Amino acid sequence: MKLRAQSLGWTSGRKTVVDDVSLEIGSGETFGIVGPNGSGKSTLLRLLTGLLPRASGQVYLDDSPLTQLSRRAIAQRVAFVEQMADTTEALRVRDAVELGRTPWLSALAPFGPEDRRIVNDALVATDLVHLTDRTWSTLSGGERQRAHIARAVAQQPGLLILDEPTNHLDIHHQLSLLRLVSRLSVTVVMALHDLNQALRCDRLGIMEQGRLVACGSPAQVLTPQRIAAIFRVHVTPLHDPLDNTTLFRFHAFEDTPRHPFSVR
Amino acid sequence: MTHMTVPATRPAVPAIIWPVAGAVILVLAVLGGVAIGETALPFDLVLKVLANNLLGASHQVNAIDAGILWSYRLPRVLVAAACGAGLALSGVVLQSLVRNALADPYLLGVSAGAGTGAVAVTILGLGGGVIGMSVGAFIGAASSFAMVVILARVAGGGSAQLVLAGIAGSQLFNALTSFLITRSANAEQARGIMYWLLGNLSGVRWPDTALAIPAAAIGLLACVWHARAMDAFSFGASAAASLGVSVRKVQVVLIGATTLMTATMVSLVGSIGFVGLVIPHAMRFVVGPRHGRLVLASALAGAVFLIAADIISRILIPGRVVPIGVVTALIGAPGFAMILVRNRRQA
């Protein structure tokens, strides 16, 4: 599923939270969004799902404007995992994942064997099988996050929008989540904080104070100079001979005043 | 994680058994409610009178017993069932939509508003009759609910704010009711109204069933139709929207149904507390939090509970009828306490 955003904006009171963002994301692409806290990543993702009132600009899913699709039609195309979503209901993991089928069901098309199969596959893919019958309040943070991701997978979207999906996950589950996401044949847009994970995306957008200040392949946009300017850390690119990739090591400005990539 | 399979869900008894069992329980409760009372009527008499009236049979029965049974007890039991179901469903809806375990028409001031509306219509003589009272109650209920929700939102929109706003709303509308009564009612009217406000089924006759049963049925239908949407609200309104639920539409329909049910029930039998709070929680315990089952189970349990409460109210003090609101509070308050304690353990 193709996604195109045209001059998206959102303001709250006087504050411009997202400012004139335009993007185009191709079918099957994995697009990462990075940026400091409060730079507007979550807000941009919510704009892409059409969940925010009073938005300016337009979003197109495969050329249909979001504003002309019903909530149900959007939910059949787009699944969204928010940064923090919790419940006080004593839902079991399976119940939470079954919620993903909501946009496909109606009073006349109740939950059936096919839906059950899809839910089971999502549970397997997120390594939640042994937790299927556990209630929500008994889950750890990472287990909750995986249940949300399983729910989104069960939604069978063409576009998966994830807000810091690796949050709370141990390193094993971080890697298996990223693998899962890259294996799914869907378009993925995700906000990330770990720049080394961001390097694995097909393309990256960098947010700063509500604006998309750079967009392109990870190697193009994540230059040491830009990282220093936006994230206020020095970085040393390192080389991993195992798979011939580059990764970053970070240094606080204060600790490395004479860093070779210093911009000051 | 290569060879994992998902364990099959528990082997269930054929699904058809639950609605059948529910219907049987409801019929038994109604028969019990009709038979038990100050004058206990034997079961075979109950069946005979019902056969005479419903199936056109012609069994010989005592005319007075038959009169009590058909003209007083049966409509009363049916209205009790409808009220119980309606109030329990209102609780289910409110708890789901506002995501607050303590939401119920009584605590959120909806019942108080309905009371004010109904009393205003009665005393000020704005269009009389049961219909007029119901319309007044509906307007009162809708305004108090709107006020409480707006106040809660302005105050910050949290769970605690909602409950506090509900208390403020209840107090305000109860005070308005008292003010109306003191200002305009004579002593006898005032006594009658006070008694009615505590919840009272004594005055119920057949015409009342024509309001109560359709209101409960409409509410039940709306809830069943939107059961999946209420599930989707578990993670909040925004999560529901991202699952394809038309949040605004569902809120309007379900809150509308709730207001309709609460207003109708309050205008018929006064304000009865705790049903909407305790029954849905008890049923979550039995059938789980998914609304497909919770809605039906709560409607049934609410109906049976209020029939039972009505029976108790008739036989608790021989020769007197205890207001049914008093009975539900006597049972409900400890139930409420249990919910509070259980919630704390979960948190």
Ligand SMILES: Nc1ncnc2c1ncn2[C@@H]1O[C@H](COP(=O)(O)OP(=O)(O)OP(=O)(O)O)[C@@H](O)[C@H]1O
């Ligand atoms: N509803 C709102 N009202 C007012 N300000 C808001 C609102 N939502 C977000 N903001 C502000 O907009 C800015 C961007 O918020 P957003 O949540 O999009 O940031 P983010 O990039 O996702 O940050 P993080 O990395 O911490 O998740 C923040 O300064 C936040 O305080």
Ligand SMILES: [Mg+2]
């Ligand atoms: Mg964020």
